[in-house]
Amino acid sequence: MNPGLKTTLTLNPYNSLEVVKKTIKVAIYPGGRIRLIEFRKSRVSVSRLLKELNYGIYAAVVVKDGVPLTEDDLISDGDELEVYEVTSTG
Numbered sequence: 001m002n003p004g005l006k007t008t009l010t011l012n013p014y015n016s017l018e019v020v021k022k023t024i025k026v027a028i029y030p031g032g033r034i035r036l037i038e039f040r041k042s043r044v045s046v047s048r049l050l051k052e053l054n055y056g057i058y059a060a061v062v063v064k065d066g067v068p069l070t071e072d073d074l075i076s077d078g079d080e081l082e083v084y085e086v087t088s089t090g
Helices: 046-052
Strands: 009-011 017-019 022-029 033-039 043-045 060-064 074-076 080-085
Touching: 022 074, 033 046, 043 046, 046 060, 046 074
Parallel strands: 022 080
Antiparallel strands: 009 017, 022 033, 043 074, 060 080
8 A cells, every 4th residue: 555645534523534635735827826726645646636627737837846847746735836837829
């Protein structure tokens, strides 16, 4: 079992188990829209994030701490990312 894919369970006020969701903050450019994306897994791939945002892997570039990420890179709970839509003019 991959430790990066485990799910955390907690007791809610009704003493039943619930899944704790992980949150990733995403700023989408152009425009600077902010989205909070929740996942059940503790780490997810950039390609999964792009799918959640309705982008193909060639339609946007994901940046973390000023460094572009590849589609296979993993992102974690609490990460703050920038997503730049790829545009072409001609």
